[in-house]
Amino acid sequence: MSQFKDQWAAVALSADVGRKPKRIFLNGVPIVLFRGRDGVAALPDRCPHRLVALSEGRVVDGDIECPYHGWRFNGDGRCTAIPGHIGKLPVYRTQTYRTMEREGAIFVSAGSPAQPPYVHCMEGQDVVVRRVRSSTQSTVLDAAENILDATHTHFTHKNLLRGLSAKRHKVTVEITGGEGWIQADYIGENRQEGIVSKLLEGERTRTVGRFRAPGIAELEYWGPKGLALATTFHLRRADAETVEGIGWLMGPRKGGLGHLMALAFKPLFSVALNQDRRVLRSASLNSRFTPDARPVIGPLDFLRKDIEAILKGEPHSAMEVSRRASIEL
Ligand code: FES
Numbered sequence: 151m152s153q154f155k156d157q158w159a160a161v162a163l164s165a166d167v168g169r170k171p172k173r174i175f176l177n178g179v180p181i182v183l184f185r186g187r188d189g190v191a192a193l194p195d196r197c198p199h200r201l202v203a204l205s206e207g208r209v210v211d212g213d214i215e216c217p218y219h220g221w222r223f224n225g226d227g228r229c230t231a232i233p234g235h236i237g238k239l240p241v242y243r244t245q246t247y248r249t250m251e252r253e254g255a256i257f258v259s260a261g262s263p264a265q266p267p268y269v270h271c272m273e274g275q276d277v278v279v280r281r282v283r284s285s286t287q288s289t290v291l292d293a294a295e296n297i298l299d300a301t302h303t304h305f306t307h308k309n310l311l312r313g314l315s316a317k318r319h320k321v322t323v324e325i326t327g328g329e330g331w332i333q334a335d336y337i338g339e340n341r342q343e344g345i346v347s348k349l350l351e352g353e354r355t356r357t358v359g360r361f362r363a364p365g366i367a368e369l370e371y372w373g374p375k376g377l378a379l380a381t382t383f384h385l386r387r388a389d390a391e392t393v394e395g396i397g398w399l400m401g402p403r404k405g406g407l408g409h410l411m412a413l414a415f416k417p418l419f420s421v422a423l424n425q426d427r428r429v430l431r432s433a434s435l436n437s438r439f440t441p442d443a444r445p446v447i448g449p450l451d452f453l454r455k456d457i458e459a460i461l462k463g464e465p466h467s468a469m470e471v472s473r474r475a476s477i478e479l
């Protein structure tokens with residue numbers, strides 16, 4: 151994970167941090183987010199005094215106050231009060247994390263990223279956006295693969311994304327990539343027949359699934375008039391068993407219609423998310439039993455190995471040469 155030290159991680163929605171502090175986990179580290187004097191502050195969520203969670207305390211004048219003995223810390227991690235102490239305050243400091251608020255989400259970094267975070271694939275465009283948060287018992291690799299996996303929808307999301315008919319269509323899959331990203335383009339796919347597709351899309355000409363370092367999974371549905379619907383999901387390892395995601399669901403505004411579609415989309419998306427969480431959790435639980443098992447990479451698992459390489463900061467197969475396949479979807 152060290153190669154991600156200088157990267158941003160989306161850890162919460164802006165709406166999650168109001169007057170009260172909020173605890174999040176990043177790679178097993180508890181972090182408290184609160185609104186300090188200079189915007190959102192992030193400190194280890196362990197009071198340096200006796201390790202009590204600062205997030206259980208309250209925010210007073212932009213400082214966080216520990217619920218145990220009332221020590222306070224400002225957004226720079228400096229201890230600003232030790233109630234009952236007379237005289238000059240000794241200097242105590244706790245670590246701080248960089249934070250940035252963008253597009254309704256809070257990003258945190260343990261390092262010093264050179265650039266602001268990439269947020270989503272329709273940044274700067276006139277779009278209707280819904281934000282979602284998810285928590286899944288899984289790994290970043292399994293969760294990212296799941297989002298980008300076109301072949302599970304027939305089963306995991308039967309009736310929701312697909313129709314009742316098991317009819318499949320022949321499509322061309324084109325895999326391309328570059329440093330730190332890979333994508334699969336599905337071309338020639340007919341419109342999917344499930345409820346979600348019926349509600350939300352016109353004719354579909356192309357579906358794109360993309361993975362970007364450090365843990366971003368994107369889906370784009372392209373119609374004849376351009377990008378019709380997209381999701382960008384930022385995944386992060388919260389702790390050894392949990393992956394958390396901050397996601398954006400977007401579509402072009404198109405008068406008032408886009409708004410209505412986005413309203414319909416979010417609940418349906420939550421249903422799909424729950425269906426995915428169920429299979430991912432099952433896999434996670436089963437992986438703990440004996441004997442140790444390695445997942446089989448099947449002929450349709452186009453991105454698995456490459457996502458794994460990107461997560462390790464290693465070169466991947468599609469960086470220089472693209473490849474093509476035909477499948478029935
Ligand atoms: S444990 Fe936080 S003030 Fe004592």
Ligand SMILES: [Fe+2]
Nearest residue numbers: 296297306426
């Ligand atoms: Fe899914």
